[in-house]
Amino acid sequence: MRNAPRSIVIAGAGIAGLTAALALSRIGAKVRVFERSPDLREVGAGLQLSPNATRILDRLGVLGRLQGAVRPPGVLLRDVKTLREIARVPLGPAAEQRWGAPYLVVHRADLQQALAAAVAEARNVELLTGRTADQARNRSEGATVRVAPLLPDIEADLVVAADGVWSRLRQNFPGGGAARFAGTIAWRRTIAADAETVRALVPDCVVGAFLHPRFHLICYPIRGGREINLVAFTRGRPAAEDWLTHPDPAPLLACLAGCAPALARFAAEPSGWTAFPLHTVSPEQRWVHGRVVLIGDAAHALTPFAAQGAAMAIEDAATLADCVAHIDGNWAAALSNWEAERRKRVARVRRRGAFNALAWHAAGPVALARNAVLALRSPERLAADLDWLYGWGNSPGT
Numbered sequence: 422m423r424n425a426p427r428s429i430v431i432a433g434a435g436i437a438g439l440t441a442a443l444a445l446s447r448i449g450a451k452v453r454v455f456e457r458s459p460d461l462r463e464v465g466a467g468l469q470l471s472p473n474a475t476r477i478l479d480r481l482g483v484l485g486r487l488q489g490a491v492r493p494p495g496v497l498l499r500d501v502k503t504l505r506e507i508a509r510v511p512l513g514p515a516a517e518q519r520w521g522a523p524y525l526v527v528h529r530a531d532l533q534q535a536l537a538a539a540v541a542e543a544r545n546v547e548l549l550t551g552r553t554a555d556q557a558r559n560r561s562e563g564a565t566v567r568v569a570p571l572l573p574d575i576e577a578d579l580v581v582a583a584d585g586v587w588s589r590l591r592q593n594f595p596g597g598g599a600a601r602f603a604g605t606i607a608w609r610r611t612i613a614a615d616a617e618t619v620r621a622l623v624p625d626c627v628v629g630a631f632l633h634p635r636f637h638l639i640c641y642p643i644r645g646g647r648e649i650n651l652v653a654f655t656r657g658r659p660a661a662e663d664w665l666t667h668p669d670p671a672p673l674l675a676c677l678a679g680c681a682p683a684l685a686r687f688a689a690e691p692s693g694w695t696a697f698p699l700h701t702v703s704p705e706q707r708w709v710h711g712r713v714v715l716i717g718d719a720a721h722a723l724t725p726f727a728a729q730g731a732a733m734a735i736e737d738a739a740t741l742a743d744c745v746a747h748i749d750g751n752w753a754a755a756l757s758n759w760e761a762e763r764r765k766r767v768a769r770v771r772r773r774g775a776f777n778a779l780a781w782h783a784a785g786p787v788a789l790a791r792n793a794v795l796a797l798r799s800p801e802r803l804a805a806d807l808d809w810l811y812g813w814g815n816s817p818g819t
């Protein structure tokens with residue numbers, strides 16, 4: 422390690438910010454994290470954590486702290502009307518063997534707590550909650566950030582903006598526009614995992630993906646299998662910027678009404694859903710502005726159709742720490758190379774998400790063709806198609 426920076430400020434203690442704090446502390450940096458919320462309360466729902474992310478969490482000592490993570494044996498694609506199996510991607514021990522790290526499903530809050538516990542024990546990391554970073558500026562050697570209600574501005578060798586999809590810091594810089602509504606509403610609900618529901622939705626604790634031309638529904642067990650996380654995606658208009666706790670569920674219920682009874686029953690009990698309008702960030706805008714770097718959703722919020730937003734945030738954090746560890750005076754060149762590498766990776770993931778959305782919402786003859794193609798592919802072949810994504814970081818050069 423050469424010339425480790427003395428001081429790094431991170432805005433946001435979400436998945437990206439906390440992972441960055443841990444990874445940067447490992448390279449000897451002095452890190453301060455400012456989080457807007459007064460505490461790290463339970464936000465969001467389930468997350469699928471693929472091996473490209475769990476490999477990093479393991480190296481950072483987080484995996485062992487993760488409470489209630491479930492290792493699903495596979496992803497099962499099914500038709501919403503007949504519940505017929507369309508395809509199956511093997512996970513469980515097969516994933517661990519193939520990609521060198523486990524595929525897990527967890528509650529986002531459990532991951533954030535595990536990261537925060539590791540941060541609390543890390544050397545040279547200070548986490549301050551109830552502090553909003555609202556302006557970052559470059560100076561001759563480093564950057565400053567204004568953090569309300571602290572005064573004066575805080576100086577650092579590097580400022581990391583990990584303040585999520587609605588990032589304020591992103592909007593300090595040219596081209597750093599507002600997040601854009603992606604046209605899709607995510608409907609989320611958690612239900613108790615009784616034996617009948619598990620059998621119908623997530624047999625053997627699989628990740629179930631139910632496909633339909635107008636929507637899709639993803640289900641998986643979380644919290645040690647005691648709960649099932651449901652997320653449905655429909656077209657719609659945003660009623661709020663953030664999670665809405667009592668949405669009008671009419672668009673979702675209209676989709677569910679024609680489904681197999683195991684799914685249609687949710688239309689008969691319409692309460693308990695929360696709704697979130699999916700937003701993305703323009704792929705054109707830059708992630709490095711002098712000594713201010715955007716990571717995670719602040720840089721490249723994606724639609725969750727490849728289930729990779731948190732994984733990309735974790736990869737960003739680990740690779741940024743690696744980049745900083747090797748900076749030998751020329752920050753601009755090193756950060757620019759880091760951005761170029763990360764852009765290639767995130768662009769490929771974005772394309773994969775767009776492909777999934779297209780394939781999962783196929784209708785009529787296109788859906789029949791999709792099912793026929795998938796039926797011809799062995800589970801191993803389907804897994805091999807994901808080697809570039811999940812096997813990342815498992816061998817030199819990936």
Ligand SMILES: Cc1cc2nc3c(=O)[nH]c(=O)nc-3n(C[C@H](O)[C@H](O)[C@H](O)COP(=O)(O)OP(=O)(O)OC[C@H]3O[C@@H](n4cnc5c(N)ncnc54)[C@H](O)[C@@H]3O)c2cc1C
Nearest residue numbers: 433435436437457469554584585717718728729730731732
């Ligand atoms: C329905 C849905 C399902 C998803 N499923 C998956 C999945 O299965 N797998 C996966 O990998 N990803 C998934 N994602 C994506 C994933 O949740 C996000 O990509 C990930 O949480 C981004 O992490 P982040 O740290 O960048 O942002 P966040 O987790 O949003 O964290 C940002 C943090 O910054 C704080 N903050 C905001 N502004 C400021 C400020 N000005 N100053 C200080 N602090 C601030 C916030 O309070 C927050 O704590 C899903 C997303 C959705 C919506």
